[in-house]
Amino acid sequence: MISYYHMMIFIIIIHCIVNFDTLVNRHYQYDTPVGKCFRMFVIGVIPLYVIDGLWGFFYLYRIRIPLMITSFFYFMMLAITVLLWIRLIYIRFSQITLYLIICYYSGIVYFLFTLVILVINIFNPIVFSVDQQGMYHIYLFRAVLLIIQSILFFASSLYLLHLMKIVDKNMHLHILARAMFGLIMAVMLLLHMTYVPAPFYSIGCLIATCCYYKFIVENLKDDHYQELDRLLRREQEYKKQINNIELIANTDPLTGVKSARAYSEAISEIDDLILKDKLQEFGVIVFDVNNLKSTNDKYGHKMGDILLMTAARTIIKYFTDNDLYRIGGDEFVVMLKGKQFTNRKMILADFETEIENNVKNKGVIIASGISIYRPRQDTCYRLIFERADLRMYDCKALLKVMEQSYH
Template identity: 30%
Template sequence: MYYSSIGILSLVLHVIINSDTLFRKRNDGRVKVRKKYRSFLFAIMTYYVADSLWGLLLEMGLISLTYVDTVFFFLSMGLSVFMWLNYIAAFLNMNEFWTRVLKVIAWLVLGSETVALIVNFFVPVMFYFNENGEYVASAARYYILIVQLVLFALIAIDTFVVAAKLKERKRRHFIAIGLSGMIMALFILLQAFFPMMPFYSVGCLLATTIIHSFVVVDERVESSRQLDAAKTVAYKDSLTNVRNINAYTEFKENVDKDIKRGVITEFAVVVFDLNDLKQVNDTRGHEAGDKYIQDGCRLICHVFRHSPVFRIGGDEFVSFLMNADYMNRANLIVIFNKHIDRNLERGGVIVSSGISEFDAASDSGYDEVFSRADELMYSRKKELKQIKSEMFVR
């Protein structure tokens, strides 16, 4: 039972540690490598099952079933080596020639082990059970284990050599892969000399844990960072550096979800529109028009600095007020309009605004609040145009 308990524990820890890789698919630039590693992990799981059953069946004296499981044991070990070599070829991003060489070696190792196990039914070249039901290892078993040991060791050494030429992050990944290969080689050696001890199970667990800790998790963090960076670019307006229409659309959807769940009960929407942008573009050029948009955005962000601001059109902006800004919304609008009044006198950027609050009793979603704020913004726009025209008359 002691022998089997190591295999069972290794299987449980293996699934816990690698559950994300085993059962969750990710679509990124490392899909091919991840698929190879996932196949290797499943092969290791197969080995753990065979190893765990071996100890139980032998202890129960079921020699015929133990013999069948021993065949399964060696096949699953050979499969794990085969999948490991395929993973390494993908991870190291080898050229086509060396990838083919490694695949041929992988098939030769798996094929020779399979042939040896078939021959073993007739001539005990791999193993046999004596008249006392004791497991006895034969010569071919040692040859095959030595070949696997040498493969792991050579690939580990090659990985260390490559690692020396790489930058810090990639070097860390390659060193982890090389170290895991060395561990596999060491525990294959121990398994060869101590067949009644589950050393290969322990080696597989240590090796996959190292890869998970120093490669898989690190790649996942880096992938998440790149995704966040790409999302930031995709959600940022290039001219003003505030959030763009993509971010606004997603934000609206999330607000509606929160409204339905009752998470949000108090918020206000401020809609902004730049007056006279077309006139600026027509008379002073598009470069001046871009600066006009930037000046307007800068003013909005200055007054509503604690709230998210979105550019949703060429000259349209929206700010979403919650918490302190929501409580102070009336004062903020007064401050903003004072800036606009001064700009009217000084010839600065003119921005119309309208604000509306969410009414939980009558509003079913965000768009109703936006529509009211938009109407008020257009009313303010007419008002500002009227004031400007009167100033010119005077």
């Protein structure tokens, strides 16, 4: 008999180890109704184990009053665990059938019935009694209570097995694990009815809980990880789509260079660097395509579009498209940074040489004006741009004169 409460200590330890994740993981506390119900069941059987272990100790040493008290609460915990178990099934499957709803309310009725019987037992022993010598005696209603519990477990398990015929196959493992839980408990209750000094019910709870954890909780974890993986892939796809949308929004559809939207974002970044006094080696070149209006009027907008695309390709020959923005109908801007800033004079000289040749050969004509950032004088990007814009208009006027002299 010493092994009885020693076994209960062992059962409690194994129960807590196997169900540690269920006991401490916030997912089972707050996430889903089924998760919360299962956690409640796992917690609920721990007092049963403790009371069962104490009962075994008091039974061994014939300690009368504690044995009576633990016996009373032991039968109460049996009823509570049945109720928690049927509630777990009800929460999961109540949308499928009325039968399980009836089982659930039968569990509530059984709990109340057990309470009434145990209260009667205090005055007139019909379940158990403990004599003055500490001997434990059992009566008819002990068997009645255990048989009713066994029937509730067995009936719910049979119906769960029946459900396997009408539900989707991916639910079969979940239903089978729950049904096996009930069948194990039903068998252990019958064994418990035939032999008192053995913790059959607690052993059944441990075995059934371990099976449930193995076939359902771990399976749910796998499903959860798969769902997380699916959500992660979806998030990556969304990010890719957002990046594509941003790329489209930041690209001028006609010329393929950066758009006015991207230009506004770049201005904000430059202004932020100026405000923090972190901007170094920076310049702006403003470009304006000559004769766009006359081309549109004379040859149509299609030819005007070709002129703009040709102008963009001409600028890209000398300046990277990553720093080139189309900011208006015929206006472009290059923000000079890094090597382009260092080599700006040579690059701009080569560009202006090509434009002069274009004036002679009736090619695309692009006016340009450059301005360099002056630390502690330029308090914002607009001041740099305005100087470059003024110089561009001077260049534009000069190119007009050159056009007239050649043609």
